[in-house]
Amino acid sequence: MTALRRLGAEAIALVLAGVIFLIPFALMLLTAVKDQTQATDLDFAWPANWPIVQNFVDVIQARDYVLLRAYVNSTVLTVASVVLIVVFASMAAFVLQRRTGKLGSVANFLVLTGLIIPPAIVPTIWLLQALGLFKTLPGLILIEVAFHMAYSVLLFRAFIAAIPRELDEAAQIDGCTGLALFFRVIFPLLKPVTITVVLTTSVAIFNDFVNPLYFTPGDDNATVQVTLYNFQSQYNTQWNLLFMDIVLITIPPLLLFIFFNRKIVAGMTAGAIKG
Amino acid sequence: MTRQDAGPRSGPGPALARPPAGPAKRRSAYPYALYLPAAVVYLVIFLVPTVMAFYFALTRWTLFDSTFVGLDNFRDFLSEQNLRIGFTNTLFYAVVTSGLKVVLGLLLGVLLTSKLRLRGFLRSVVFFPVLVSTVAVGITFSALLRPDTGLVNKALAVVGIDGPDWLGDAGTALLSVALVDVWKGVGIATVIYIAGILSIPRDYYQAVAVDGGGAWHRFRHVTLPLSWPATYSVIILSFIGGLRSFDLIWTMTRGGPGFTSDTIASIIYKQYQAGFFGLSTAGNVLLFVVVTAIVVPLNYFLGKRQVPA
Numbered sequence: 275m276t277a278l279r280r281l282g283a284e285a286i287a288l289v290l291a292g293v294i295f296l297i298p299f300a301l302m303l304l305t306a307v308k309d310q311t312q313a314t315d316l317d318f319a320w321p322a323n324w325p326i327v328q329n330f331v332d333v334i335q336a337r338d339y340v341l342l343r344a345y346v347n348s349t350v351l352t353v354a355s356v357v358l359i360v361v362f363a364s365m366a367a368f369v370l371q372r373r374t375g376k377l378g379s380v381a382n383f384l385v386l387t388g389l390i391i392p393p394a395i396v397p398t399i400w401l402l403q404a405l406g407l408f409k410t411l412p413g414l415i416l417i418e419v420a421f422h423m424a425y426s427v428l429l430f431r432a433f434i435a436a437i438p439r440e441l442d443e444a445a446q447i448d449g450c451t452g453l454a455l456f457f458r459v460i461f462p463l464l465k466p467v468t469i470t471v472v473l474t475t476s477v478a479i480f481n482d483f484v485n486p487l488y489f490t491p492g493d494d495n496a497t498v499q500v501t502l503y504n505f506q507s508q509y510n511t512q513w514n515l516l517f518m519d520i521v522l523i524t525i526p527p528l529l530l531f532i533f534f535n536r537k538i539v540a541g542m543t544a545g546a547i548k549g
Numbered sequence: 550m551t552r553q554d555a556g557p558r559s560g561p562g563p564a565l566a567r568p569p570a571g572p573a574k575r576r577s578a579y580p581y582a583l584y585l586p587a588a589v590v591y592l593v594i595f596l597v598p599t600v601m602a603f604y605f606a607l608t609r610w611t612l613f614d615s616t617f618v619g620l621d622n623f624r625d626f627l628s629e630q631n632l633r634i635g636f637t638n639t640l641f642y643a644v645v646t647s648g649l650k651v652v653l654g655l656l657l658g659v660l661l662t663s664k665l666r667l668r669g670f671l672r673s674v675v676f677f678p679v680l681v682s683t684v685a686v687g688i689t690f691s692a693l694l695r696p697d698t699g700l701v702n703k704a705l706a707v708v709g710i711d712g713p714d715w716l717g718d719a720g721t722a723l724l725s726v727a728l729v730d731v732w733k734g735v736g737i738a739t740v741i742y743i744a745g746i747l748s749i750p751r752d753y754y755q756a757v758a759v760d761g762g763g764a765w766h767r768f769r770h771v772t773l774p775l776s777w778p779a780t781y782s783v784i785i786l787s788f789i790g791g792l793r794s795f796d797l798i799w800t801m802t803r804g805g806p807g808f809t810s811d812t813i814a815s816i817i818y819k820q821y822q823a824g825f826f827g828l829s830t831a832g833n834v835l836l837f838v839v840v841t842a843i844v845v846p847l848n849y850f851l852g853k854r855q856v857p858a
Contacts, residue, residue, distance in 0.1 A: 284665055294732070295674045297700070298689045305692075316692045318700070358590075366587035373579045381584065384591065390844055392793045393595060394602035394833040395817060396826045400612055401598050420594035423587055442578060451578045481682040483796045488821075502684050503800060513692070520685040527680040535673060538680070542737055543744040 302524070305517040313514035329518045336505075340493055341519065344501040350411060351497060352480045355418040356472055359426050362419065363471070364464055367430030368456055372442070388424025395488055402489060414490050418479050426471050429541070433467035434460070470541035473534050477527055498523050599837075606834040610827040622831035631808040632816055635832075638723055639812040639839065642798075643791030645727045646734070650787045651780060653731065654738025658779075659772060661739065662746045672743070676736035683733065687800030690729045691716060719809040722802050726810060730797050734790070738783045745779025746772060781851045788847065792840050813839065 305313050306329060308321045334341055370381050398417070399408055407413030437460065445459045483499040490496065502519055509516045531538065606622055608615035626632045657675055661668045678686065693700045694715040702712035715725040753771045762770070795814035798804065804811035804819065813836045820829035
C-alpha cells in the first residue's frame, strides 16, 4: 500500500517537473528545427520538414556573420575575465584571510558592499569614456572582473581558511614569501575552489546581458546575448532562426552542466551560504 | 608539502595563536601588494563610479559637462507617476519572487532529499534553467504566454478558462515576469535547501521517530527550523536579485504595457537611452538606497534569528 502510494507520488512529481521544467526546452528545440511557416505557429506539432542544417547556416550567415563574431567576442570576454578574476581574487583572498588589521577590515567591508550594491551605470560609462575604454572589449572585461570580484574573493577566502598556516611557515623557512609563497605553495592547493570559481563566473559572464548592453553598444563588440536580444526584434517572423540561435547559445552552459553539474551546484551553494 | 612539518612547527608556535603579532619577517610573508591588482580594478571600475553617482545624480548631465541642479532629479523621480511606479513594482517583484523561491525551494528541497528514485534526474531538471541565458528564457516564455496561440492559454482553454493576455495586460504583466523569474531561479533556492537539509544531523529525525512523530511532525519541528540558515540565504540572495532585476523584465515586456511593469532598473535604462543621464543616475542612487535600506536591516534581523548550530 505504502509502496503504491510512493509510486503514485513519484509519478506525479515526475510529470509535474517534466511539464513545468522541460516544456520550454521542448519548444526551443522543436521550433529551431522547423521550417519558417510551421515555426510561426509556436506550438508542439511535430516538424513536417527538418531544415536543421539550413536553419543553422541561415542563422550563422545572418547580418554578415554577426553571430560568429559575437561568439568570438563572448569567448574572449569570458576567458579573459575569468583568468583575471581567478588570479586577482585568489591573491587578494590570501592576504585577506592571513592578515588581519585595519586594511583587512576595510577590505572585508568592501567585499560585502560589492555583493550588495548595484553598480552605478552612467557614471561607469563616464569613467570608461575618460579611460578610452568605452565600447571596447577590454573595458567590458574590466567591468566583469570588478563586478564578480567580491563573490570570488569570498569563495577563495573561505577555502584558504582551511589551509593550515604551518604550510606558510614551512615555506618561509625555505625562503619563500610573498608572490613566490602564494603561487608556488598556496595556489596549487586551491584547485577545487578555483574550478568552482571558473565554472560559476564563466556561466555568469557568458550569460550576462546587462553589462554588454550598456558598455559595448553596437555590433562590433556585441556578445551572443546582445545579438540574441537584437534578433528578437528583427526575426519576429522567423521564429525558427530565433530559436536556433537560442539553442546555439544554450549549448555551452549545457556542456558545462553535463560535465560539471556537481561542481557548479557546490559553488553556488557555498557562495550563497557564505554570502 | 607539509612533510617536514615537525621542523618548522616549533618556531612559529606562538604566532599561530595570534596571527599578525609579527616581527618584520612574518609580515612580509603576506605583502599588501597582493591586494593591488584586485584593489585597483575594484576601486577604479566599481567604487569610483559608485561614489561619483552621488554627485552626478544632482546634475543635469551630458557626460561632457554637468550643471548642478540640486535635488531636481530626485523630485522628478518621486513626483512623476511613470517614475514613481518603479518603486512599488520593484518591491512587488522582489517580495513575490523571493517569497515563492523560499516556499517552492523548500518544498522541492524536501522532495528531492526524500527517497525518490528519480531524484538525481529531477535535481538536474530543476537546476538547469539557472544556467540558461535570461534572454533566451525571456523569449521562450514570451512565446508560451502569447494570448491566443501560446501554450499556457491553450492549456487553460482545455479546462475552460479564458486566459488573459499575460504580458500585454497591465494587471498581469509584472506578475507573469515574476513567475518566470521564479521558474528560472528556483533551482538555486532548491540546491541551497538540499545542502541545508542534508546537513541536519540524522539524530533529530531518529528522535522524532522514537517519539512516534509522523512526516508532518518531522517537517514542522526538525526540517523547517533547522534549515533556517538556508532560508536566510535564499531570502537575502533573491531579495538582492529581485530588487536589481532588469534583463528578464526588459526582454519580456520592456516595462510595458505603458510603464506598468517598469522597475527602478528598467527606468534607469530608459532614462539613459533618452539621454537624461542625471535622472538615470538619480535612479541608480535611489536603487542603492532602496537595496541598502532593505537588505542591511533584513540581514541583521534574519541573522539574529540564526539557530546556533
